[in-house]
Amino acid sequence: MNFIRKPFGYEPIVTKEDLKKDYKKKVEKASDWKGVLSRLWKLVDEKRFLLIMVLLLVIASSALALFGPYLIGIIIDKYIAKSVFAGLANIIGLLIIVYVFLSVTMYLQSYWMIGIAQQTIYRLRTGLFNHLQKLPVSFFDKRQHGELMSRMTNDIENVSQTLNSSFIQVFSSVLTLVGTTVVMLLLSPLMTVITLIIVPFMFFAMRWITRRTSKLFKEQQKALGELNGMIEETVSGQRIVKAFSQETRMLEEFAVKSERLKRTGFWALTYSGFIPKVMNFLNNMSFTLVAAAGGILAFYGHISIGEIVIFTEYARQFTRPLNDLANQFNTVLSAIAGAERVFAIMDEPEEIDAANDHQDYKLKGNVTFEDVSFWYNKNDDNPTIEDVSFHVEAGQTAALVGATGAGKTTIMQLLARFYEVNGGSILIDGIPMEKLPRHTLRSQTAFVLQDPFLFEMTVRENIRYGKLNATDEEVMTAAKEANAHEFILKLPNGYDTILTADGGEISQGQKQLLSIARALVADPAILLLDEATSSIDTVTELKIQEALERLMKGRTSFVIAHRLNTVRKADLIFVMENGKLIESGPQEELLQKRGRYYNMLTNTKI
Numbered sequence: 001m002n003f004i005r006k007p008f009g010y011e012p013i014v015t016k017e018d019l020k021k022d023y024k025k026k027v028e029k030a031s032d033w034k035g036v037l038s039r040l041w042k043l044v045d046e047k048r049f050l051l052i053m054v055l056l057l058v059i060a061s062s063a064l065a066l067f068g069p070y071l072i073g074i075i076i077d078k079y080i081a082k083s084v085f086a087g088l089a090n091i092i093g094l095l096i097i098v099y100v101f102l103s104v105t106m107y108l109q110s111y112w113m114i115g116i117a118q119q120t121i122y123r124l125r126t127g128l129f130n131h132l133q134k135l136p137v138s139f140f141d142k143r144q145h146g147e148l149m150s151r152m153t154n155d156i157e158n159v160s161q162t163l164n165s166s167f168i169q170v171f172s173s174v175l176t177l178v179g180t181t182v183v184m185l186l187l188s189p190l191m192t193v194i195t196l197i198i199v200p201f202m203f204f205a206m207r208w209i210t211r212r213t214s215k216l217f218k219e220q221q222k223a224l225g226e227l228n229g230m231i232e233e234t235v236s237g238q239r240i241v242k243a244f245s246q247e248t249r250m251l252e253e254f255a256v257k258s259e260r261l262k263r264t265g266f267w268a269l270t271y272s273g274f275i276p277k278v279m280n281f282l283n284n285m286s287f288t289l290v291a292a293a294g295g296i297l298a299f300y301g302h303i304s305i306g307e308i309v310i311f312t313e314y315a316r317q318f319t320r321p322l323n324d325l326a327n328q329f330n331t332v333l334s335a336i337a338g339a340e341r342v343f344a345i346m347d348e349p350e351e352i353d354a355a356n357d358h359q360d361y362k363l364k365g366n367v368t369f370e371d372v373s374f375w376y377n378k379n380d381d382n383p384t385i386e387d388v389s390f391h392v393e394a395g396q397t398a399a400l401v402g403a404t405g406a407g408k409t410t411i412m413q414l415l416a417r418f419y420e421v422n423g424g425s426i427l428i429d430g431i432p433m434e435k436l437p438r439h440t441l442r443s444q445t446a447f448v449l450q451d452p453f454l455f456e457m458t459v460r461e462n463i464r465y466g467k468l469n470a471t472d473e474e475v476m477t478a479a480k481e482a483n484a485h486e487f488i489l490k491l492p493n494g495y496d497t498i499l500t501a502d503g504g505e506i507s508q509g510q511k512q513l514l515s516i517a518r519a520l521v522a523d524p525a526i527l528l529l530d531e532a533t534s535s536i537d538t539v540t541e542l543k544i545q546e547a548l549e550r551l552m553k554g555r556t557s558f559v560i561a562h563r564l565n566t567v568r569k570a571d572l573i574f575v576m577e578n579g580k581l582i583e584s585g586p587q588e589e590l591l592q593k594r595g596r597y598y599n600m601l602t603n604t605k606i
């Protein structure tokens with residue numbers, strides 16, 4: 001039977017069996033803590049000295065916090081109870097100094113700790129972002145983008161919160177706990193035992209609650225990641241959602257995911273909300289016990305009033321850190337889990353260039369495929385690209401044709417080295433591709449895609465993205481050559497118009513002209529073009545064709561061709577089918593052959 005009842009109609013989400021499994025798993029995984037903590041320690045780096053200073057300050061403030069009640073006991077027993085006032089001012093002065101120092105040490109430790117935490121989080125965040133830039137495309141293929149964003153934001157935020165506040169609190173709680181126990185034992189072992197009676201109750205209450213909350217918090221993080229993923233997808237793909245009238249279905253799916261987050265959030269917060277209440281109750285019980293036992297002992301003369309006051313104060317100081325530890329437990333757990341997930345991404349192997357030669361190599365643009373085979377998924381029976389061989393001379397244009405899914409885009413992706421080939425090799429100017437640094441290859445290769453991606457920045461910056469050090473003149477010349485200059489001037493702020501995310505306010509054709517300008521600025525040796533299939537008005541279409549011809553002139557170009565005209569003009573035609581290159585050569589040769597290309601042409605299916 002599920003043990004969580006169903007108030008407000010919420011379904012139970014964690015069963016007893018789940019908890020048993022999870023608890024076992026957690027015990028087995030305890031060693032991960034050390035790994036995560038030692039990696040965080042490395043990130044603290046040059047602020048380690050400051051962190052040690054913070055720890056020393058925490059020790060000082062814990063000691064001062066113990067000393068205060070001791071002085072109050074003396075004031076009561078030696079002065080107030082005996083009505084002696086000589087010297088009272090001195091001891092009260094000392095008490096004030098103790099509390100002033102206590103405040104100063106506490107202020108300093110939290111001030112320094114925030115600095116350390118912010119620096120560490122900055123490093124963690126930058127490290128993760130840097131690492132993401134170096135990960136291969138295949139890594140992103142396998143993951144939902146929203147989930148990755150959740151790690152960049154939620155997980156890092158959890159670690160940040162823990163470092164900002166929980167770290168000091170946990171350390172100071174442990175110290176206070178030990179210090180108070182020692183002082184209480186010195187004062188009265190009997191009263192100490194009475195104070196400690198409450199501890200097992202606290203321990204079991206805590207264990208009961210945290211076993212449930214840690215599982216629930218994990219569920220909540222997962223549900224949040226999924227929901228973020230969906231939001232990200234629907235926002236970036238909102239045109240598709242609208243075009244296919246999928247709003248209702250998306251709303252339903254969103255409602256399911258949102259409901260899941262609500263349920264997990266409800267239970268996680270309900271259970272964790274029990275912690276302070278239960279602890280408060282046990283605290284009060286402990287306080288009552290200590291006061292009652294102290295009263296009886298004082299009645300028989302075993303203890304002074306001052307000692308009872310000190311003791312009740314220490315008893316409170318003893319249970320407060322227990323409370324704090326209980327409260328911080330979940331935060332720390334979820335921060336460590338968050339840090340672990342962040343480190344897991346940082347451990348993903350990045351793209352590494354084997355050789356450092358050819359750093360400044362200027363590509364001529366000769367491209368050779370030698371028996372190239374490639375699998376997206378190693379478990380697939382058939383390769384996506386199978387034994388493909390061809391040679392394209394520098395400056396030539398090769399048109400790739402074939403049915404959808406034939407492997408045309410994959411050939412382009414392999415040319416940009418987004419993926420590594422599994423068999424055979426790709427040679428650029430006779431140099432095996434893996435011997436060329438990726439930067440050398442990619443900085444001299446440009447993509448012009450069907451649906452070009454534009455960033456939320458000015459038109460000028462979007463064009464300059466092709467070559468960051470391009471001058472304003474170079475940008476404008478490229479825009480003129482790309483037939484984009486005229487429409488840019490008509491935009492509200494010309495070249496300084498800020499485009500909204502992905503160029504929402506300009507037409508598809510204009511986006512393409514901008515992406516051609518971007519490629520022109522980059523002045524690449526190799527061009528990878530995916531011809532647009534969407535119908536664009538004839539005037540813009542002509543402008544695009546003209547701009548593309550200028551762009552392709554003198555460069556090796558691979559075009560996924562959808563227009564007969566483009567194919568006709570190409571020097572070479574590659575006919576792809578099921579990942580194989582079934583025909584290749586100049587148009588006349590293929591027509592004479594009367595093979596697949598001839599059939600495609602006569603059936604006008606390209």
Ligand SMILES: Nc1ncnc2c1ncn2[C@@H]1O[C@H](COP(=O)(O)OP(=O)(O)OP(=O)(O)O)[C@@H](O)[C@H]1O
Pocket residue numbers: 141376377384402403404405406407408409410411
């Ligand atoms: N990232 C990926 N992960 C796994 N499989 C993929 C991936 N991208 C493409 N594929 C698969 O590889 C095969 C070839 O796809 P590719 O995109 O190269 O075809 P294409 O000829 O360009 O098709 P289209 O003309 O429709 O764009 C298809 O079966 C496709 O499902």
